[in-house]
Each structure stands twice: as structure tokens, then as C-alpha cells.
Amino acid sequence: xxxKLNKALxxxxxxxxxxxxxxxxxxxxxxxWAFMNTGADKTSMLHxxxxxxxxYKPNMKWVNLENxxxxxxxxxxxxxxxxxxxxxxxxxxxxxxxxxxxIEDFYTDSAxxxxxxxxxxxxxxxxxYKRTTLNHTASLDFYTADGTMVVFKDCNVEEYQETYEGxxxxxxxxxxxxxxxxxxxxxxxxxxxxxKEIPAPIDTTKIEKRNIKDKIKKIETIKxxxxxxxxxSWDTFGKKFNDTIIKQDFKIINNMGLNTIRIFIQYExxxxxxxxxxxxxxxxxxxxxxxxxxxxxLITLFDFYGDYDVSNWTLTHRHAETIVNxxxxxxxxxxxxxxxxxxxxxxxxxxxxVIGWLEQMIENIKAxxxxxxxxxxxSSPEASVELANNVDFISFHYYREPSKFIDAYSTLRATIxxxxxxxxxxxxxxxxxxxNFYRGADEQEQLEYYTEMQSILKQEKIPYMxxxxxxxxxxxxxxxxxxxxxxxxxxxxxxxxxxxxxxxAFKVLSVN
Amino acid sequence: MYFRLSIVFYIxxxxxxxxKEQQPTQKxxxxxxxxxxxxxxxxxxxxxLLFKTEASNYNIKLQVKNAYGNTLLSPSKKENNQILxxxxxxxxxxxxxxxxxxxxxxxxxxHGKLDxxxxxxxxxxxxxxxxxxxxxxxxxxxxxLTISPTDFYDNPLDDGTEVTVKYQxxxxxxxxxxxxxxxxxxxxxxxxxxxxxxxxxxxxNGTTSKxxxxxxxxxNATNFSIQAxxxxxxxxxxxxxxxxxxxxxxxxxxxVSNGTLVTFIIKNENNAHLYTIGTTLNGIVEAKTLHPxxxxxxxxxxxxxxxxxxxxxxxxxxSAIKDYPVTFSKGNRNIxxxxxxxxxxxxxxxxxxxxxxxxxxxxxxxxxxKTTTKNGVxxxxxxxxxxxQGDYILKLEAAGISKExxxxxxxx
Numbered sequence: 001x002x003x004k005l006n007k008a009l010x011x012x013x014x015x016x017x018x019x020x021x022x023x024x025x026x027x028x029x030x031x032x033w034a035f036m037n038t039g040a041d042k043t044s045m046l047h048x049x050x051x052x053x054x055x056y057k058p059n060m061k062w063v064n065l066e067n068x069x070x071x072x073x074x075x076x077x078x079x080x081x082x083x084x085x086x087x088x089x090x091x092x093x094x095x096x097x098x099x100x101x102x103i104e105d106f107y108t109d110s111a112x113x114x115x116x117x118x119x120x121x122x123x124x125x126x127x128x129y130k131r132t133t134l135n136h137t138a139s140l141d142f143y144t145a146d147g148t149m150v151v152f153k154d155c156n157v158e159e160y161q162e163t164y165e166g167x168x169x170x171x172x173x174x175x176x177x178x179x180x181x182x183x184x185x186x187x188x189x190x191x192x193x194x195x196k197e198i199p200a201p202i203d204t205t206k207i208e209k210r211n212i213k214d215k216i217k218k219i220e221t222i223k224x225x226x227x228x229x230x231x232x233s234w235d236t237f238g239k240k241f242n243d244t245i246i247k248q249d250f251k252i253i254n255n256m257g258l259n260t261i262r263i264f265i266q267y268e269x270x271x272x273x274x275x276x277x278x279x280x281x282x283x284x285x286x287x288x289x290x291x292x293x294x295x296x297x298l299i300t301l302f303d304f305y306g307d308y309d310v311s312n313w314t315l316t317h318r319h320a321e322t323i324v325n326x327x328x329x330x331x332x333x334x335x336x337x338x339x340x341x342x343x344x345x346x347x348x349x350x351x352x353x354v355i356g357w358l359e360q361m362i363e364n365i366k367a368x369x370x371x372x373x374x375x376x377x378x379s380s381p382e383a384s385v386e387l388a389n390n391v392d393f394i395s396f397h398y399y400r401e402p403s404k405f406i407d408a409y410s411t412l413r414a415t416i417x418x419x420x421x422x423x424x425x426x427x428x429x430x431x432x433x434x435x436n437f438y439r440g441a442d443e444q445e446q447l448e449y450y451t452e453m454q455s456i457l458k459q460e461k462i463p464y465m466x467x468x469x470x471x472x473x474x475x476x477x478x479x480x481x482x483x484x485x486x487x488x489x490x491x492x493x494x495x496x497x498x499x500x501x502x503x504x505a506f507k508v509l510s511v512n
Numbered sequence: 513m514y515f516r517l518s519i520v521f522y523i524x525x526x527x528x529x530x531x532k533e534q535q536p537t538q539k540x541x542x543x544x545x546x547x548x549x550x551x552x553x554x555x556x557x558x559x560x561l562l563f564k565t566e567a568s569n570y571n572i573k574l575q576v577k578n579a580y581g582n583t584l585l586s587p588s589k590k591e592n593n594q595i596l597x598x599x600x601x602x603x604x605x606x607x608x609x610x611x612x613x614x615x616x617x618x619x620x621x622x623h624g625k626l627d628x629x630x631x632x633x634x635x636x637x638x639x640x641x642x643x644x645x646x647x648x649x650x651x652x653x654x655x656x657l658t659i660s661p662t663d664f665y666d667n668p669l670d671d672g673t674e675v676t677v678k679y680q681x682x683x684x685x686x687x688x689x690x691x692x693x694x695x696x697x698x699x700x701x702x703x704x705x706x707x708x709x710x711x712x713x714x715x716x717n718g719t720t721s722k723x724x725x726x727x728x729x730x731x732n733a734t735n736f737s738i739q740a741x742x743x744x745x746x747x748x749x750x751x752x753x754x755x756x757x758x759x760x761x762x763x764x765x766x767x768v769s770n771g772t773l774v775t776f777i778i779k780n781e782n783n784a785h786l787y788t789i790g791t792t793l794n795g796i797v798e799a800k801t802l803h804p805x806x807x808x809x810x811x812x813x814x815x816x817x818x819x820x821x822x823x824x825x826x827x828x829x830x831s832a833i834k835d836y837p838v839t840f841s842k843g844n845r846n847i848x849x850x851x852x853x854x855x856x857x858x859x860x861x862x863x864x865x866x867x868x869x870x871x872x873x874x875x876x877x878x879x880x881x882k883t884t885t886k887n888g889v890x891x892x893x894x895x896x897x898x899x900x901q902g903d904y905i906l907k908l909e910a911a912g913i914s915k916e917x918x919x920x921x922x923x924x
Contacts, residue, residue, distance in 0.1 A: 069656070069698070095581060110666050111580075117602035118581035127584040141694040145656035146643030151694045163575060163584060170573075170584070171618045179579060182660070182668070182695050194660075194668050194695055197579040197608045 056089035057273050057314045058132070059321070064139040072143050080150055080183060081138075083190035088133055091115065092311070095129040098122050108184055108191045127165045130310040134158040134317065134360070141180070148185040149193075153178065155201050160360065162310060162352075169352055174360075176200065210366065212373045212392055215335060218296060219373065219393050220420050222463035223511055224260030225253055230470035230498060234303075234479055236263055237270070237282045246286060249469060250293040252496075257511030260334060261290060262298040262424065262465050265323060267305035273315040275322040283323070287332040296334035298424075298465070299327075300377060303340055304478060308349050308357040316357070317364055328369040335372050336365050337395060337424070341379035343386065355386065362390045377424050381408040388416045397425035402452040409462065420463065426453060427467035430503065431492040435485040447504040450495075454508055466509060470494040542566060544614060544621050547594065551624075555607045555631040555665045559599040563614065563622075566593060573615045578606050584615075604628070607667035632673075634664035636717035642701075642724035648731050649764050653703040655726040660696040661716040668695035669716070679712040681728075704728050707766040730766035733820040738776070740812060740825055742803065746832035747912075748854055749805030750861040755788070757814065757822065759795035767795035772816060774799065779811045805864055806912030807831040833860060833911035843923025845896070849908065850889030859888030866890050866910040873903040873918075885910075896924045 060081055065072045083106060090102035098119050103112050122128055135158040142151040155178040162172040178201065182194040229249060232240040253261060263286060270279045283299075290297045301320055327333055338361050342354050358376060365374050373392030378384035384396035394416060398405055412421060430446040432438050441449065450466070457464045471494035480487040495506040547562040565572065574585045574597045583603070589596040603610055607630040614622040640659045647653035657677060661669045673692040677699045678685060690697045701710055707730045714721045742753045755776050760768045774797040778786040790799030797814070808829045814822040832854045839848040847868070852860040864885040870878045878899075883890045901922045908915045 091581070114580045114602060114606065117600075118583060121583050121600055121602065122581075125584055125586070129582055142696075142698070144641065144643065144658055144698070145654070145700070146641075148643060149641060149658060151696065161582065163582070165584060170615060171620070173613075173620075177579075180694065195579045196668065196695075 054273065054315070055311075056085055056092075056132075057318045058085070058088075058134055058136055059314075059317070060085065060136040060138065062138050062140065067140050067142050069143045070145050070147060072140060073147075076143075076147060080190050084138075084154075084181070084183065084192075087192050092131045092133075094119055095122065095131060096311070098128055105189055106191055108186065108193045111192050111195065125165075127163065127170075129164065130162040132160050132310045132313045134160060134314065134364075149182065150190070151180070151182045153180050153198065153201075156203065160310065160313070160356075162356070169350075172352065172356055208370050210370045212371060215371070215373050216393065216420060218259075218334060219422060220463055222260045222296075222298075222422055222465060223258045224262060224296075224298070224463075224465035225258055225469055226425055226465055226467045227253070227261040227263055227469060228472070230472060230494075230496075230500070231474075233470075233472040233474060234264070234266075234476050235269070236286070237265070237279050241282055243285055243289060247289050247293070250289055250295055253469065254293045254295060256506075256509060259294070260296045260298060260465060262300060262337065264300045264303040264340065266303045267301075267316070267319060269304075270319065270323065273318040275319060275326075280323065280326050284327060284330065287327060287330045291330070291332040295332065297332050298334050298337055298375075299323075300337040300340050302338065302361075305339070306345050306349065308345070308353045310353075310356075313357065313360065316361070320361060320365060321368055324365055324368045328372065333372055335393070336369065336374045337377050338362060338365065338374060340377045341397065342376060343379050343383035358387060359390060362387065375422070375424075381412045384412060384421075385415050388419065391419070393420040393422060395422045395424035398423055399426060399428075402449060402456065405453070406456060406460070409460065423457065423462055423464040425465065425467045427493045429489040429492040430471075430505075431489050433488065435488040440489065443503050443505070447508060450505045450508045466495075467493050468495075470496050470500070471498045471503075473498050542568070542572070542616055542621065544572065544616075546622060546624065551626055553604070553626060553628045554633075555605050555628050555663060555667055556634065557604060557628075559604045559610075559626065559628075560588075561597045561599070561612065563595050563597075564593060565595060571616070572621070575613045575615055576603050577611045577613075578603055579608055580606065605665040605667075607631075607663070607665070630667045630669055631663045631665060632669060632717060636669070636719040637662050637664070637666070638714060638716055638719055638721040640714055640721040640724060642712060642726060645725070646727045646729055647703040648729050649703055649705055649707050649762060649766055650731045651703075651705075654700045655703075655710070656698055656700050657712050657714065657724070658696050658698045659692075659714045659716065659721065661692065661719075668692075673697075673716065676715040677712065678714070679710055681710045682706070682708060701726065705764040730768050731762035731764060732818075733760045733768045733772060733816040734763055735820050736760045736814075736822050738812065738814050738822045738825060740827050744855075745827070745829055746855045747804045747806050747808060747829035748832040748860065749803055749864060751803045752800050753803055753827070755790070755797075755799045755801075755812065755814065757792075757797045760792055760797065760816070760820070761795065768792055768816075770794065772797070774814050774816055776801075776812055776814045780804070781809045804829055805832075830855075831912060833864070833913065835913065836910065838908060838915060838917070840917070840919060842893075844919040844921045845894045845899075845923065847892045847894070847906070847908075848889065849891070849910065850885060852885055852888050852911065860885060860911075862886050864911055866908065868892055869907040869909075870894070870899070871905040871907070873905065875905065878904075894921060 087106035090106055094100060094103055094115060100116060100119060103115050107115060137155045138152050139155065140152045156176050157179060158176050160174045163170045178198050180196050180198045181192060183190045184193045228234060228236055229245055232238050270276060287297055301323065338358060342358060345354050362374050375391045375393050375395040376387060377395045377397065379397050381396045381398060384394050388394060428441050428446045428449040430441055430443045432440040432442045471492050475487050475490040480490045495503055495509050497503055542565055544563050544565040547564050548560065553559055561574065572595060576583055576585060576599060583600065585597050587595040588598045607628050610626040610628055612624055613620050638659060638661050640657060642655055642657045644655055647655055659675050661673060661675060663669060669692055671693050674689055675692060675697045676687060676689050678687045679701050681704055690699055701712060707728045710726050710728060712724050736757050738755055738757045740753055740755050743751050762768060770793055772792040774790050774792065776788045776799045788799045788801045790797040810827045811824055812827060813824045833852050836850055836852050849866055852864055854860045862885055866883050866885065868881040872878060881892055883892060899921055903918065903920050906917045906919060
């Protein structure tokens with residue numbers, strides 16, 4: 001018996017070893033084969049131009065193409081614009097890394113020497129710069145008959161710059177400078193030959209005044225809700241977009257007596273700097289439905305964006321510009337919320353960097369849309385004093401105990417007495433279960449929470465938007481992680497459960 | 513009560529805290545004063561900025577900025593409550609505004625602007641571009657000369673700088689003065705009526721540029737005439753017929769550029785078109801083609817595509833071969849044709865085409881056979897497996913002469 005067992009054992013071991021060795025050999029050959037097939041893509045032989053679109057996109061417009069030389073062709077203008085932007089981009093990168101890389105492609109021999117001098121000097125002094133430009137307004141002076149030289153003025157270039165010494169940010173500055181530029185066409189590249197600062201021309205463009213009075217008045221009476229459809233939480237404009245469901249939800253919201261919803265636009269979902277027109281169409285549809293159901297919409301931009309780095313400012317600007325210009329005339333639009341809880345990124349991304357980005361974005365959106373107020377959805381009343389002078393109204397979130405709310409709010413009111421203050425997010429999860437050791441609130445306690453909050457809000461006349469309409473079946477891991485003891489809570493913030501039954505709190509939240 | 517107290521408390525705290533934030537700047541903001549009075553410089557001057565401040569503030573920094581970039585400078589000298597910054601060469605040598613900011617603990621204490629002018633006294637360099645490098649003669653075309661003078665430090669000279677342009681064509685030398693604007697000045701050198709070379713040069717502040725050239729090419733060809741010539745006019749399929757033109761000129765009398773392509777179109781008596789091409793040399797084009805192998809009547813015209821055409825000439829070929837003998841043998845299966853004799857009874861050159869059409873006795877077409885002459889003769893053999901025994905009509909055609917035979921083919 002023992003021998004028999006041994007035999008079987010040996011046999012098994014032998015067969016298993018045989019298979020394992022074979023598997024290893026095949027894997028080895030496979031790896032070698034795969035290695036042989038890696039390397040440069042075959043198309044790289046063609047030296048095709050690498051599109052620069054996704055790294056640097058400041059706003060550049062030509063205001064004048066009349067010149068005594070040669071009529072400017074569309075194709076040539078595109079190439080000049082492209083290479084001029086590339087010249088700025090490689091210079092920004094060169095000063096960031098104090099590295100000469102790319103300079104020779106976009107500066108002629110004598111111009112690049114000047115840049116190299118700067119780089120060498122900065123390298124020696126151990127200082128470096130993060131730079132970007134925001135706006136260029138170019139006006140053509142001359143284009144030669146053979147199309148190989150061009151001179152133009154680039155007026156009122158808005159430049160943003162952070163000066164670093166070692167790893168320390170010394171200071172940031174923004175200025176507006178005008179340049180005159182000569183570029184030569186060499187080896188198929190338009191290269192900068194001369195770059196000279198010139199006095200800024202007198203700006204005669206009339207700037208339309210902002211008019212946000214009626215929207216601010218509406219904001220003071222917000223009774224609203226943060227909205228995601230129940231089956232596509234954190235993904236309103238995703239594959240599951242269904243306008244009938246949204247319409248039903250908006251009717252429910254309207255019947256509750258609420259007047260405003262807050263929706264979220266994700267930076268990557270909407271296509272970064274090249275905003276997807278299909279997504280824009282969906283956004284317009286949501287606004288249309290809101291209009292039909294008498295709801296105002298507060299749009300939160302840049303959800304799930306968290307870089308803020310100077311090097312991709314221009315990309316975020318193009319993103320916001322497209323969205324703002326697409327819907328700024330929509331009657332259902334109430335205001336722009338630039339970013340949800342950016343103060344949570346202060347630690348990981350440096351406060352200066354986040355604030356700098358927000359400051360610029362506020363300025364931009366105010367310039368693009370003259371009729372809608374701008375705000376930032378800070379995660380706490382304490383954080384919301386940041387940039388209070390720049391926003392049109394203050395938005396803050398509050399998820400702590402209701403009893404301490406009034407204190408926090410009073411402090412905020414004392415600090416910023418003049419601007420309207422909106423409690424943009426608050427709420428309580430009705431999850432009480434294994435993952436929080438039965439310590440959370442149940443539906444009854446949720447009701448108590450809301451009863452208390454609503455009475456405070458009513459008494460103090462604070463505009464509010466609670467979180468949220470539905471309990472969610474799915475919560476993406478990017479919101480609260482994938483660990484159940486962290487994310488479970490997120491599923492139960494609704495006043496309706498996952499199949500649409502009213503939870504006890506629903507009644508308190510209904511104004512009618 | 514507690515609520516109100518807490519509000520008051522918070523207000524006090526806030527009041528304090530906001531003051532606290534402001535105080536350090538008021539208290540610690542170092543006093544600093546610019547002692548250097550000079551604001552205007554010429555590129556290449558050494559530039560220093562002297563500030564008066566307390567000794568405790570020696571870690572003040574200066575950020576300088578020009579069109580090309582920024583640099584953070586540390587004082588080069590600190591003594592007697594004074595600090596001195598010397599601007600590096602890449603700032604002192606670039607004409608234009610140079611902005612400076614005095615930095616202390618992330619604060620800008622002072623800022624200002626220096627004005628650096630171009631340095632015209634030291635030397636002037638000229639970069640000139642001339643293009644396009646070729647133009648066509650006439651009234652419409654021109655080459656543009658752009659002159660971008662710079663100073664010793666490669667700064668473009670100020671607008672309004674005078675530049676002398678000189679250009680030469682044949683015996684004429686023209687000189688004129690223009691002024692710079694937007695970094696450069698330009699002059700359009702108009703094309704001439706005669707073809708040739710235009711040389712240009714320019715001068716600014718005593719510096720002359722290199723010599724630049726544009727070539728004036730003749731304009732488009734105008735109509736011309738052609739002739740044809742050959743050793744004889746017999747259609748022997750061997751001799752070469754040569755077409756030549758007279759000198760082709762443009763509307764201004766310039767001989768067209770060498771290599772101008774001319775196409776000769778030949779139309780024969782069957783309205784079929786043949787063509788041959790040639791390119792001009794010194795205005796004359798020469799093109800060649802082979803004589804036909806039978807009597808023909810050609811009409812020839814030449815074209816410079818899109819520009820000019822020639823007169824039409826005619827050329828007539830006489831038949832070179834008058835007749836040829838045909839011999840049948842081996843049960844009429846073997847056909848010997850020839851010898852073909854040309855106009856002097858010489859054997860024709862190899863390669864005269866012969867065509868044999870075979871019909872059965874009812875005139876139904878069966879087959880065509882083709883062959884060419886070699887040493888003046890050719891042979892066709894109609895094998896047994898190809899044509900069974902029987903009566904056939906055989907039609908021969910060569911050098912434009914047709915012959916018909918009715919033969920009984922038999923044997924093997």
C-alpha cells in the first residue's frame with residue numbers, strides 16, 4: 001500500500017515537474033520573443049511631428065494680418081502660431097529644469113545663446129522658475145515675399161511665474177508684457193530670432209461690466225440638493241446617462257419644494273483641454289430639463305482634477321473656457337463652482353500652488369462669463385475664508401455635529417460679513433452596520449439630524465444644499481477608496497433609498 | 513448669552529489674528545533705498561544697483577527680468593549698510609527694459625525698471641535676406657531684400673535707422689536709402705525685362721552686407737517655327753527624321769531658358785498621333801523620330817505646353833520598297849518572302865514588319881501571323897498540326913504592299 005502510494009506520489013511529482021519545466025521554457029521563449037519585438041515604434045522612422053497640443057495651450061489670437069509684405073496664408077499662420085507657442089513652451093520647461101533641451105528647435109543660433117546664458121546663470125545661482133503664459137494677442141507687422149521671415153507684435157502677454165530657490169518657493173508674480181518678435185523659417189521650423197519687450201499699446205477694447213445681481217439674489221434663497229442620478233453616482237454624464245431618469249428625479253426635487261441642484265463636471269470625463277462635444281450636449285440636456293422643472297443649476301467644474309501645476313494651467317483654462325462659453329447663456333445656469341473641496345489638496349499639492357490656480361481660474365471665468373457668480377466649494381466653514389475677496393459668494397461644506405454648526409457659521413459670518421454664504425454640502429449617512437461597529441446613525445437618527453439642521457438653517461436664513469437625493473448602490477473607489485469601512489458610509493446619504501422609497505428624513509427635507 | 517459671548521470672543525480673536533498677520537510686515541519690512549540714480553544705459557555698459565539698508569538685511573535678493581528670462585541675484589558687495597548688485601552680462605547686453613525687484617522673505621520691497629538702449633557706436637552687424645532667389649523677366653515679379661541690422665550685442669537697431677541699398681543689373685547700379693521699421697527694412701527689387709543676374713548689397717552705419725543675387729529668368733516662350741530634315745524621304749523604317757526649331761524667345765526677346773520642354777505632335781494620314789520631345793539648348797530645340805516603313809504623309813506641330821506653339825509643317829515619305837517576291841514550297845506550307853529591296857536595290861534593314869492573314873476557302877478568318885525581316889528575307893511555316901490539309905486564302909502585307917494567294921495546303 002505504502003509502495004503504491006509512494007509510486008503515485010513520485011509519478012505526480014515527476015509529471016508536475018515536467019509540466020512546470022515546460023511551462024518555464026515556454027515562458028522564457030515567450031519573454032525573449034516579446035523582448036525582441038519591443039523597441040521603437042516603426043513609425044518613428046518617419047520622424048513624424050509629435051503633436052504639441054496637449055502640453056501648452058494658452059489663448060492666442062491674431063488681431064491683425066494686414067502687412068506690406070505678403071498676404072498671410074492660413075497654413076503658414078498655423079505653423080507660425082504653433083512654433084511660437086512651442087518656443088514659449090520649451091523656454092518655460094528650460095527654465096523649470098535649467099536644461100537646454102528643445103531650445104535649439106525654436107530659437108536661432110544667436111537667440112539661443114541668450115537663453116543658454118540665463119540657464120547657466122540660474123543653474124549657478126540655484127534658482128529656477130515655473131512659468132506659463134495665459135493670453136497672447138498677436139498682430140502681424142511683416143511677412144516676407146518668400147515666406148521665410150515674419151515680424152509680429154505679441155501684445156499684453158499675461159505671464160504667471162513662480163520663483164524658486166532650491167526647493168523653496170520664494171514668490172509668485174503675474175505681469176503683462178508686450179513683445180515684438182522676429183521669426184525665421186529654418187529647416188522647417190519657425191525659430192525666434194529677435195524678442196524684444198516693447199511698450200504696451202493702449203488697450204481700447206471695451207470690457208463689458210459684470211452683472212450678477214439677480215443671480216446673487218437667487219443664491220440667497222437657495223434651497224437645494226447635490227445631485228447624482230442613483231445608478232450613475234459620480235458619473236452623471238457617463239454611459240448610463242438617461243434623460244428620463246434625470247427628469248423624474250428633477251420632478252421629485254421640484255415637488256419637494258427645492259429650487260436648486262448642484263451637478264459635477266469631471267475634468268477627464270469631459271476630455272480635458274479638448275472638451276468632448278457629446279458631453280457638452282448632455283450637459284445642455286441636463287440644463288434644459290432643469291429649466292423645464294424650474295430648477296437652477298450650480299455647476300461644479302474640475303471634479304477629480306488635482307494637479308494644479310503651472311505647466312498645465314493652460315490646458316485647464318481651455319477646458320473651462322469651452323464649457324463656460326457653451327452654456328453661459330443657458331437660463332437654468334445659476335453659478336459656477338470652480339472646484340469641489342480644493343482645501344483637501346493643500347497638503348499634498350502645496351497650498352500656494354492650489355490657491356494660485358484657483359485665483360487665476362476665478363479671474364478667467366469672471367472674464368468669460370459676465371452674468372454668473374463664481375464660488376469655490378470649500379470643505380469646511382474654516383477653509384472658506386480663503387480667496388473670500390475673489391469669489392462672488394462663499395460656499396462651504398459641513399459634515400460635523402449640528403450643535404456646533406452655528407458657532408462655525410457665526411465665525412465665518414463675522415470674518416466675511418458682506419458676501420452671501422451657502423452651505424453647499426451637508427448631510428448624514430444612515431449607515432449603521434458591521435463596518436462601523438454599529439456606531440453610525442440609522443434612518444431615525446438621520447431624520448433627527450436633518451430636523452435639527454433644517455431648523456437652524458431656517459432660523460438663520462442660510463441657503464443650503466444637502467447631500468443627497470438617493471442612496472447609492474455603487475460608489476466609485478476614487479471617491480472614498482475601496483475599503484468597505486471607509487466607503488460604506490458613502491452609500492447611505494440619500495433621503496430616498498436605492499429603489500426610491502422615501503426615508504424618514506425625506507419629509508423634513510421637503511419644503512412643501 | 514453663551515452664543516453672543518462666543519461671537520464677541522471670535523470677533524476679538526479674529527481681530528487679533530488679522531492684525532498679527534499684518535504686523536510682521538510692518539515691523540520687519542526692512543527699510544531700503546535705491547542709491548543709484550542712473551536709469552538709462554547703453555547695451556554693454558556695466559550696470560550696478562546700489563541700495564542703502566541695514567546690515568541685518570544683507571540677505572536681500574534682486575530679481576532681474578528681461579525679454580528672455582529671469583534671474584535671482586545675490587548682492588555682490590555688502591558693506592557700510594549698503595548692498596550692491598551687479599547685473600550679469602546677459603542683462604546688460606540686451607537692449608530694452610530690464611525690470612528689477614528687491615526681494616526679502618517673499619516680499620517685494622522695491623521694484624523698478626532700467627532702460628537699456630541699443631549700442632550703435634560700437635559696431636553694426638547686418639543680416640540680410642534676399643528672396644525669392646529667382647524671378648522671371650517682365651513687369652510683375654520681384655525679389656524682396658530684407659535687411660536686419662543689429663548692434664554689437666545682437667540687438668535690433670531702433671526704428672528709423674537709415675540703410676543704404678545698392679543693386680546692380682548690367683551697367684546700371686542703383687543706390688537708395690531706406691529706414692528700418694519693426695527690426696528691419698525691406699526693398700522690393702523689381703524684375704527686369706532682360707534676363708540676367710541682379711546683385712544687391714546693403715550698408716548700415718558703415719557696415720556692408722554680403723552680396724546677394726537673384727537670377728532673372730526669361731519669361732514664357734512665344735510662338736516659334738520648326739523645320740524637319742532627313743537624309744532622304746523614303747519610308748524605309750530606318751532613317752532618322754530630325755525636327756529643329758528656330759531660337760525660341762520670350763516676349764521681351766530673351767532666349768528661353770535651357771531645358772525648356774518642347775513636345776512635337778505628329779499626325780499621319782490615318783489621323784493617328786505620334787509624338788516626340790526635345791529640350792531647348794540656347795533657345796533651339798531638336799527632336800528625333802524614325803522614318804515610317806511605308807509611304808506616309810505627316811503633319812507636325814510643336815508646343816511649349818501652356819505657353820507657345822509652332823507652325824504646322826508637312827512631310828511626305830515615298831515608298832522605299834516597290835515589290836517583293838513570294839515563294840511557296842513543301843506542299844505550300846513553307847512561305848519564303850523576299851528578298852525585300854529598297855530604293856537602290858539594297859537589302860532593307862532588318863525589322864520590316866510582315867503580316868499574314870489566313871482565311872479558309874469560304875473567306876472565314878482563321879489566324880494572323882506576324883514576323884519581321886532578317887537579312888532582307890523572312891519565312892513562315894504553316895505546320896500540319898496548325899493548318900490541316902485544304903484550300904486557304906492567304907493575304908500578305910508588308911511595307912504597305914498587299915498580296916493575296918489561293919493555295920491548297922497539303923503534305924507535312
